[in-house]
Amino acid sequence: MLRFTLSRVGQTLAVLFTVSVIVFAMMRMIPGDPALMLLGDDFTQEAYQRLRAKLGLDQGIVTQYVLWLRSVLEGDLGDSLLLHERVSRLVLDAFVPTLWLVVASLVVGVLIAVPSGILAAMRKDGPWDWGSMGFAILVYSMPSFWKGIVLIWVFSVWLGWFPAMGYVDPLARPGEFLWRMVLPAITLGTFFSGLVARIIRSSLLEVLDQDYIKAARAKGVRQGALVYRHALSNALIPVVTVIGLQFGTLLGGAVLTETVFSIPGLGRLTVNAILSRDYSVVQGAILVAVASIVVVNLLVDLTYAFLNPKIRVT
Amino acid sequence: MTDHAGPEGLALPAAAATRAEPAGAAGEALRWWRRFARNRGALFGLGVFLAVLVMAVFAPVLAPHDPVAQGVGKPLAGPSLSHWAGTDSFGRDIVSRIVYGARIALVVGILAVLLALVIGVTLGLVAGYYGGVVDAVIMRVMDGLFAFPIIILAIGMMAIVGFGVGNLIVAVAVGFIAPFARVTRGDVLAVKEEPYVEAARLAGVGSLAVMFRHVLPNVMAPVIVQGALRVSGAIITEAGLSFLGLGPPPPTPVWGSMIAEGRNFIVMAPHVSTLPGIALMVTIVGLNLLGDGLRDALDPRLRRGA
Numbered sequence: 001m002l003r004f005t006l007s008r009v010g011q012t013l014a015v016l017f018t019v020s021v022i023v024f025a026m027m028r029m030i031p032g033d034p035a036l037m038l039l040g041d042d043f044t045q046e047a048y049q050r051l052r053a054k055l056g057l058d059q060g061i062v063t064q065y066v067l068w069l070r071s072v073l074e075g076d077l078g079d080s081l082l083l084h085e086r087v088s089r090l091v092l093d094a095f096v097p098t099l100w101l102v103v104a105s106l107v108v109g110v111l112i113a114v115p116s117g118i119l120a121a122m123r124k125d126g127p128w129d130w131g132s133m134g135f136a137i138l139v140y141s142m143p144s145f146w147k148g149i150v151l152i153w154v155f156s157v158w159l160g161w162f163p164a165m166g167y168v169d170p171l172a173r174p175g176e177f178l179w180r181m182v183l184p185a186i187t188l189g190t191f192f193s194g195l196v197a198r199i200i201r202s203s204l205l206e207v208l209d210q211d212y213i214k215a216a217r218a219k220g221v222r223q224g225a226l227v228y229r230h231a232l233s234n235a236l237i238p239v240v241t242v243i244g245l246q247f248g249t250l251l252g253g254a255v256l257t258e259t260v261f262s263i264p265g266l267g268r269l270t271v272n273a274i275l276s277r278d279y280s281v282v283q284g285a286i287l288v289a290v291a292s293i294v295v296v297n298l299l300v301d302l303t304y305a306f307l308n309p310k311i312r313v314t
Numbered sequence: 315m316t317d318h319a320g321p322e323g324l325a326l327p328a329a330a331a332t333r334a335e336p337a338g339a340a341g342e343a344l345r346w347w348r349r350f351a352r353n354r355g356a357l358f359g360l361g362v363f364l365a366v367l368v369m370a371v372f373a374p375v376l377a378p379h380d381p382v383a384q385g386v387g388k389p390l391a392g393p394s395l396s397h398w399a400g401t402d403s404f405g406r407d408i409v410s411r412i413v414y415g416a417r418i419a420l421v422v423g424i425l426a427v428l429l430a431l432v433i434g435v436t437l438g439l440v441a442g443y444y445g446g447v448v449d450a451v452i453m454r455v456m457d458g459l460f461a462f463p464i465i466i467l468a469i470g471m472m473a474i475v476g477f478g479v480g481n482l483i484v485a486v487a488v489g490f491i492a493p494f495a496r497v498t499r500g501d502v503l504a505v506k507e508e509p510y511v512e513a514a515r516l517a518g519v520g521s522l523a524v525m526f527r528h529v530l531p532n533v534m535a536p537v538i539v540q541g542a543l544r545v546s547g548a549i550i551t552e553a554g555l556s557f558l559g560l561g562p563p564p565p566t567p568v569w570g571s572m573i574a575e576g577r578n579f580i581v582m583a584p585h586v587s588t589l590p591g592i593a594l595m596v597t598i599v600g601l602n603l604l605g606d607g608l609r610d611a612l613d614p615r616l617r618r619g620a
Contacts, residue, residue: 014454014457015454015457015458015461017458018454018455018457018458018461019461019462021458022455022458022459022462023470026471026473026474027473029474030473030474031474137599137603138599140602141546141595141598141599141602142595142598143550143553143554143557143570143573143591143594143595143598145553145554145557145570145573145574146573146587146591146594146595149573149576149577149580149588149591150591152580153580153584153587153588157580157581157584248463249463251463251466252463252464252465252466253465255463255465255469255558256465256554256558259557259558260577267558270466271469271559271560274469274472274473274560275559275560279473282470282473286462286466286469286470289463290461290462290463290466293461293463294461297461
């Protein structure tokens with residue numbers, strides 16, 4: 001386990017390094033001189049040179065990267081030109097609502113996917129199977145931003161059951177937070193459930209085909225007990241990994257979903273920053289988002305190895 | 315595509331066999347079509363794809379109005395006989411905008427996947443064939459790209475390339491490079507050990523020729539399947555960017571932007587936002603079913619198992 005952990009941590013560090021190079025390179029490819037953008041229209045040549053030196057732009061590209069990486073590792077993502085605020089502060093503030101949306105969607109998605117996936121596998125090729133898999137393909141194919149608008153139309157404009165938009169701090173007003181989170185979480189959670197239900201179905205079908213299940217069935221164990229007592233725990237191990245590895249997909253979906261519901265998250269921050277050419281914010285937001293995904297993937301892999309001894313050796 | 319429906323996967327000089335037996339290739343194509351046509355979902359998907367294709371190609375003929383002409387009807391009017399899908403806030407005909415919107419969706423979706431395919435396959439081919447440091451460097455970069463959610467990578471790319479249809483294609487494509495590189499590299503590692511590759515190399519054929527003439531054709535089938543499966547993802551990504559306001563500038567008829575514009579009128583005129591979304595969703599469902607059908611009918615790995 002220790003060897004596995006060390007090698008996975010090593011791989012993760014390598015990926016984080018590559019991600020940092022990609023993000024740095026992306027921001028360097030943006031046309032235009034950052035120093036010129038900072039100075040505005042009226043400046044002296046001397047001020048320009050001084051600012052370039054201050055930003056490290058007169059150094060070689062590798063030196064620039066090393067300097068940037070060092071400040072990132074110290075938690076300094078630079079300053080926003082327009083919002084006059086530290087980027088780290090802005091990104092963290094925006095990350096919290098996005099993360100809550102992801103967690104809520106995860107819960108909704110699992111609550112839908114587990115029963116419908118199990119039902120589909122137990123009644124393979126029957127109407128339940130067709131129904132739940134059809135539903136899975138449908139919700140998976142619906143663009144989340146459009147699904148959100150349809151949900152707003154039906155449940156808040158027409159029926160008036162849930163608020164259409166907005167976000168409150170869950171720790172300060174937990175009741176209202178949950179209330180406002182229902183539609184966004186259903187929007188993103190159903191997309192996620194479509195993905196997971198199909199995997200649960202195929203994983204369970206695979207396990208149900210194995211000899212120990214056939215032996216139990218031959219012994220006269222009923223279908224229900226067979227699934228719940230013998231098959232499910234084995235079938236769900238790979239599913240746990242899939243759920244964890246979808247953190248990135250959910251985060252990507254959250255960017256769109258929060259725009260529909262006016263949640264002040266990472267997506268809104270990034271898009272507004274692009275539209276206003278506030279590139280240090282774009283850089284910081286993307287870096288933090290992707291780094292969090294890479295770290296979550298590491299934790300998922302380690303949990304999987306812990307649950308499933310077979311993988312530890314390889 | 316029928317070029318590759320020949321005896322790929324057989325350990326024979328593939329090109330020679332295909333040329334010598336056209337009947338065999340035709341028979342293979344027919345068998346392939348029967349396998350595909352047995353899948354009703356895939357046939358439905360093919361129908362949807364062809365319908366969207368017709369819409370895109372014949373948009374000027376099919377659209378009842380100019381998609382950008384304002385005031386062809388009363389603003390925000392609901393569906394009626396003269397405007398089947400109603401009008402938007404500028405009084406533009408929504409049916410015409412949906413029909414023209416199919417152009418951007420298909421052009422961006424297909425070209426982005428093709429661009430990603432060409433780049434990804436080349437990188438995967440080079441990485442798998444040469445191995446060593448080249449392989450390590452290319453694949454570590456791919457691992458890094460793979461860590462980005464596609465939409466986030468595309469959003470970041472839009473900051474670099476700026477707005478416009480061509481730039482949109484590039485921004486969407488970047489997110490799809492890594493999967494193509496991975497699939498290709500994996501298969502190249504297997505194929506380059508085959509006797510016919512060894513034979514070509516011993517006969518003095520240069521590396522580039524071996525790579526592109528002997529290895530590449532034999533790894534293309536799974537790549538094509540990958541490509542078919544990814545078009546819907548590329549269209550969703552494009553629609554997402556347009557929805558966020560990072561797509562082609564107005565008044566270009568784009569499904570994602572139409573959904574975003576309609577969001578402000580959801581109370582008075584829900585059709586403005588929901589109808590373009592239905593066009594988008596039906597297209598995505600169709601392409602997903604078509605992709606699944608192609609995978610089941612084409613993927614040699616699945617075929618061998620069957």
